[in-house]
Amino acid sequence: xxxxxxxxxxxxxxxxxxxxxxxxxxxxxxxxxxxxxxxxxxxxxxxxxxxxxxxxxxxxxxxxxxxxxxxxxxxxxxxxxxxxxxxxxxxxxxxxxxxxxxxxxxxxxxx
Numbered sequence: 001x002x003x004x005x006x007x008x009x010x011x012x013x014x015x016x017x018x019x020x021x022x023x024x025x026x027x028x029x030x031x032x033x034x035x036x037x038x039x040x041x042x043x044x045x046x047x048x049x050x051x052x053x054x055x056x057x058x059x060x061x062x063x064x065x066x067x068x069x070x071x072x073x074x075x076x077x078x079x080x081x082x083x084x085x086x087x088x089x090x091x092x093x094x095x096x097x098x099x100x101x102x103x104x105x106x107x108x109x110x111x
């Protein structure tokens with residue numbers, strides 16, 4: 001083989017090996033970049049999922065508070081009604097007491 005054939009062969013081998021090494025380098029670089037992007041996307045999804053979970057918890061608590069408020073309002077309404085009924089009864093009992101007191105006074109005065 002001639003000297004120029006050997007040089008050509010060496011250049012081809014070096015070019016092939018260099019091309020393969022360059023290809024591996026760029027492939028590895030692209031793989032790392034893709035992994036970083038997936039990691040960032042995953043972190044964004046984690047943040048988003050965390051927010052969704054928090055919103056769901058807050059909605060649940062809000063619904064519980066609403067139902068508790070409705071129950072308390074119902075109890076308050078019943079207590080208000082009972083208070084009004086008791087006021088009427090107290091008024092009636094006072095009137096009866098006054099009548100009975102007048103009767104007792106009339107009976108003691110007449111004796």
